[in-house]
Amino acid sequence: MTPDEFREAGHRLIDWIADLRSRTDSLPVLAQVEPGEIRARFEPEPPPGGASISELIDRLDSDIVPGVTQVQHPMHFGWFPSNASLASVLGDMASSGIGSLGISWESSPALTEVEEVVCDWMRQLVGLSDVWRGTIQDTASTASLVALLVARERASNLSQNRGGMQSVERPLVVYTSPHAHSSVGKAALLAGYGWDNIHTVDCDDRTLAIRPEALEAAIARDLEDGKTPAVVVATVGTTGATAIDPVADIVDVARIHDVFVHVDAALAGSAMLLPEMRDLWDGIEGADSISWNPHKWMGTILDTSLFYMRDIALLTSVMSTNPTYLQSAVDGAVTQYRDWGIAMGRRFRALKLLFHLEIDGIEAIRDRLREDLADARWLAAQVEAADEWELVAPVTLQTVCVRHRPAGMTDDGLDAHNRTWAAAINRSGQAYLTSSKLEDGWMVRVSIGVESTERSHVERLWKLMNEAASSTLRA
Amino acid sequence: MTPDEFREAGHRLIDWIADLRSRTDSLPVLAQVEPGEIRARFEPEPPPGGASISELIDRLDSDIVPGVTQVQHPMHFGWFPSNASLASVLGDMASSGIGSLGISWESSPALTEVEEVVCDWMRQLVGLSDVWRGTIQDTASTASLVALLVARERASNLSQNRGGMQSVERPLVVYTSPHAHSSVGKAALLAGYGWDNIHTVDCDDRTLAIRPEALEAAIARDLEDGKTPAVVVATVGTTGATAIDPVADIVDVARIHDVFVHVDAALAGSAMLLPEMRDLWDGIEGADSISWNPHKWMGTILDTSLFYMRDIALLTSVMSTNPTYLQSAVDGAVTQYRDWGIAMGRRFRALKLLFHLEIDGIEAIRDRLREDLADARWLAAQVEAADEWELVAPVTLQTVCVRHRPAGMTDDGLDAHNRTWAAAINRSGQAYLTSSKLEDGWMVRVSIGVESTERSHVERLWKLMNEAASSTLRA
Numbered sequence: 001m002t003p004d005e006f007r008e009a010g011h012r013l014i015d016w017i018a019d020l021r022s023r024t025d026s027l028p029v030l031a032q033v034e035p036g037e038i039r040a041r042f043e044p045e046p047p048p049g050g051a052s053i054s055e056l057i058d059r060l061d062s063d064i065v066p067g068v069t070q071v072q073h074p075m076h077f078g079w080f081p082s083n084a085s086l087a088s089v090l091g092d093m094a095s096s097g098i099g100s101l102g103i104s105w106e107s108s109p110a111l112t113e114v115e116e117v118v119c120d121w122m123r124q125l126v127g128l129s130d131v132w133r134g135t136i137q138d139t140a141s142t143a144s145l146v147a148l149l150v151a152r153e154r155a156s157n158l159s160q161n162r163g164g165m166q167s168v169e170r171p172l173v174v175y176t177s178p179h180a181h182s183s184v185g186k187a188a189l190l191a192g193y194g195w196d197n198i199h200t201v202d203c204d205d206r207t208l209a210i211r212p213e214a215l216e217a218a219i220a221r222d223l224e225d226g227k228t229p230a231v232v233v234a235t236v237g238t239t240g241a242t243a244i245d246p247v248a249d250i251v252d253v254a255r256i257h258d259v260f261v262h263v264d265a266a267l268a269g270s271a272m273l274l275p276e277m278r279d280l281w282d283g284i285e286g287a288d289s290i291s292w293n294p295h296k297w298m299g300t301i302l303d304t305s306l307f308y309m310r311d312i313a314l315l316t317s318v319m320s321t322n323p324t325y326l327q328s329a330v331d332g333a334v335t336q337y338r339d340w341g342i343a344m345g346r347r348f349r350a351l352k353l354l355f356h357l358e359i360d361g362i363e364a365i366r367d368r369l370r371e372d373l374a375d376a377r378w379l380a381a382q383v384e385a386a387d388e389w390e391l392v393a394p395v396t397l398q399t400v401c402v403r404h405r406p407a408g409m410t411d412d413g414l415d416a417h418n419r420t421w422a423a424a425i426n427r428s429g430q431a432y433l434t435s436s437k438l439e440d441g442w443m444v445r446v447s448i449g450v451e452s453t454e455r456s457h458v459e460r461l462w463k464l465m466n467e468a469a470s471s472t473l474r475a
Numbered sequence: 476m477t478p479d480e481f482r483e484a485g486h487r488l489i490d491w492i493a494d495l496r497s498r499t500d501s502l503p504v505l506a507q508v509e510p511g512e513i514r515a516r517f518e519p520e521p522p523p524g525g526a527s528i529s530e531l532i533d534r535l536d537s538d539i540v541p542g543v544t545q546v547q548h549p550m551h552f553g554w555f556p557s558n559a560s561l562a563s564v565l566g567d568m569a570s571s572g573i574g575s576l577g578i579s580w581e582s583s584p585a586l587t588e589v590e591e592v593v594c595d596w597m598r599q600l601v602g603l604s605d606v607w608r609g610t611i612q613d614t615a616s617t618a619s620l621v622a623l624l625v626a627r628e629r630a631s632n633l634s635q636n637r638g639g640m641q642s643v644e645r646p647l648v649v650y651t652s653p654h655a656h657s658s659v660g661k662a663a664l665l666a667g668y669g670w671d672n673i674h675t676v677d678c679d680d681r682t683l684a685i686r687p688e689a690l691e692a693a694i695a696r697d698l699e700d701g702k703t704p705a706v707v708v709a710t711v712g713t714t715g716a717t718a719i720d721p722v723a724d725i726v727d728v729a730r731i732h733d734v735f736v737h738v739d740a741a742l743a744g745s746a747m748l749l750p751e752m753r754d755l756w757d758g759i760e761g762a763d764s765i766s767w768n769p770h771k772w773m774g775t776i777l778d779t780s781l782f783y784m785r786d787i788a789l790l791t792s793v794m795s796t797n798p799t800y801l802q803s804a805v806d807g808a809v810t811q812y813r814d815w816g817i818a819m820g821r822r823f824r825a826l827k828l829l830f831h832l833e834i835d836g837i838e839a840i841r842d843r844l845r846e847d848l849a850d851a852r853w854l855a856a857q858v859e860a861a862d863e864w865e866l867v868a869p870v871t872l873q874t875v876c877v878r879h880r881p882a883g884m885t886d887d888g889l890d891a892h893n894r895t896w897a898a899a900i901n902r903s904g905q906a907y908l909t910s911s912k913l914e915d916g917w918m919v920r921v922s923i924g925v926e927s928t929e930r931s932h933v934e935r936l937w938k939l940m941n942e943a944a945s946s947t948l949r950a
């Protein structure tokens with residue numbers, strides 16, 4: 001495809017994207033397709049080529065969009081906000097168009113240095129001190145793995161340079177909340193700690209946050225057992241109920257025992273853009289690493305996951321490779337981001353953040369986040385005021401965890417009932433909510449924060465919830 | 476930013492991208508900037524927002540493009556071809572515009588099922604049998620890590636479900652070539668095997684490929700030492716000299732000892748699109764996993780790294796998590812790609828491959844690859860015919876490894892001389908080449924395969940090489 005052919009096709013595609021984003025609220029939220037239905041619309045053999053942009057756009061309309069759950073829809077309240085702001089889409093387009101390769105500073109100095117710049121901007125915007133240096137990973141799953149690998153090597157005095165995890169004599173232990181994201185446990189398994197060495201720490205019944213005394217006790221027990229406490233993962237904003245582990249207290253306990261602290265603020269990091277919310281991660285300066293995802297609530301399109309560390313020399317001592325074909329005269333004077341994570345080849349992700357901040361501006365983003373918080377408080381107030389509804393967890397951020405509890409229904413019945421009315425709303429395509437299990441049973445999460453969601457949408461959702469719960473009871 | 480504002484800005488950006496790609500050959504190949512120079516062009520504090528697309532486009536021209544090494548330039552012969560075909564850029568744009576979220580089948584059925592479709596198309600196009608199932612990873616570094624994690628768990632009977640790598644009694648060993656990509660060793664370290672358990676296998680002096688007898692001997696030695704041979708990584712097309720490890724022989728040895736075989740064909744996978752080249756990975760059907768990167772020579776924009784396995788149940792048993800908030804009624808009937816790799820959140824990468832194949836078509840891509848192979852043979856013939864030049868490795872693919880050897884120069888002098896003339900070409904911005912170390916000293920790699928490179932560019936390069944080598948001698 002020549003640049004001129006691209007120009008013509010690109011204009012067509014821009015119009016298509018703008019039109020799609022204009023009509024998102026007319027589409028069903030949940031994709032209304034059965035397993036295998038989209039796959040069956042494609043030929044099993046590869047195409048011959050020569051398709052025009054018109055044909056491909058028709059294809060997007062007929063065979064792709066119907067299979068996409070519209071997480072940009074204002075009635076999407078599922079999982080977490082996964083905003084793809086159009087300003088950041090432009091930055092992503094610029095990145096693709098430039099077609100740069102990030103394998104070393106030399107292969108694209110701008111890719112490296114603009115990433116340094118925007119990571120530092122983002123550091124300032126969430127109020128972190130300048131001891132922190134950041135990089136952009138694809139997701140918080142990867143960031144958690146990087147943190148657990150670094151913690152492993154720190155606690156084992158760089159065992160990877162000898163016999164690896166296979167030579168560790170006093171098993172290294174990971175501490176985390178039972179409410180931590182599934183990717184934390186996965187990262188611990190992949191890093192080789194083993195299931196037996198992942199210790200979930202007791203949480204407060206009401207706040208669902210790690211109890212520092214329980215962490216202290218778990219560490220003491222493991223030391224007695226001849227194990228090595230290596231790392232605590234604290235979550236600021238758990239996936240289920242946005243519980244907030246007490247970072248300051250955790251850091252205090254960890255410091256006594258020389259344990260690494262990683263803070264997973266994948267969701268709540270966006271809230272830290274608001275100075276009035278920063279009490280939630282009080283003590284953060286004592287942590288060793290932090291990850292948070294602008295690609296969630298803040299809205300810089302996926303994949304934009306920030307990872308900050310204080311001790312970059314430790315990070316690079318674990319991640320560094322220096323093959324001769326990438327060596328250059330400037331090696332000592334520049335950042336080589338390939339040594340800050342797992343993948344060597346990197347896209348120019350910083351442009352998404354640059355465009356998002358330059359176009360939308362941080363104050364507009366902050367205003368939107370504050371409206372979402374107010375919407376969540378509004379919904380929580382409705383739930384609390386309603387007879388047969390209950391909040392099942394404190395509303396710390398933009399997520400409201402609810403249960404419909406009709407008079408006289410048993411606990412067993414409650415689980416099925418709540419999953420049923422939520423599923424009915426989801427199937428209808430009118431809104432999307434996520435059912436999730438807390439310790440004492442299933443609940444429904446209302447995760448507010450899609451860019452286009454306004455109070456009226458939350459009001460409509462509350463009406464839908466009441467109707468769906470009633471219909472389910474009558475059925 | 477509203478859809479209509481996006482529309483207007485998007486059209487401007489499309490024109491800018493088309494213009495950039497039209498004038499790529501007028502830009503210096505190597506970015507002509509000093510360390511810190513790009514960073515200094517940005518304010519240290521975050522911007523207030525409100526920038527117009529005109530301002531941002533000016534910014535791209537003044538502060539970004541000068542800092543980008545132009546890997547799309549026809550005179551780029553460095554590292555490896557990192558093509559970002561404009562057809563695939565359109566697919567990437569569509570993906571960004573749709574703003575889909577891949578965390579489960581339900582979150583975007585099309586993202587999952589189109590990935591299944593295109594991975595199967597790509598399987599057919601490189602002649603693999605239908606026992607293989609594929610997924611798209613970001614890079615081959617990540618794919619190597621996934622393979623080594625799976626091999627670790629296979630050889631340790633899923634030790635991650637018990638005490639992890641920390642509980643392994645007979646240390647697991649990784650075998651690979653000293654010429655394997657640096658990310659293979661890095662993956663082995665990250666997977667916890669440890670430096671002492673990475674055994675590099677002797678290679679043939681001429682072909683630089685693993686000697687199967689040496690592999691057999693290394694395995695026998697480790698078994699005697701009470702170790703567990705776990706995995707061999709065979710490289711089809713090493714980074715340095717595109718050496719081809721003998722897959723069939725390696726598979727034969729591995730099978731006797733129940734050792735997992737991962738084939739890293741990051742670069743050479745593109746060549747497997749050509750039926751006449753498939754002898755190079757003869758025996759591939761006996762391997763356990765394969766990775767290759769359409770984002771290199773084939774030209775589907777980064778990040779598009781294919782990873783194929785035969786035993787998907789093994790892969791998911793290592794990678795699977797199933798948090799309640801992602802459970803759905805269709806779980807058994809669909810592919811959950813989060814369980815095929817490390818990151819949970821995924822972009823809609825399949826659209827890049829879909830657009831590339833649908834627009835450019837496989838036969839046009841194949842024709843281009845064949846021209847690159849012919850250009851490499853042409854250059855090799857010039858080198859062989861020239862008095863003071865030598866080929867330092869067989870030309871197996873599109874990479875020509877050369878050394879200028881003026882009469883009477885010592886081996887010590889040769890290293891400095893060859894690095895100097897290559898650096899002079901790179902600094903000039905007229906072309907870019909990579910110096911790299913082979914066992915017996917430094918050489919210069921000419922990696923042919925940029926989409927816009929034609930014979931005339933290779934001819935010009937050969938002229939530049941001769942001039943630069945002569946000037947260096949005279950200096």
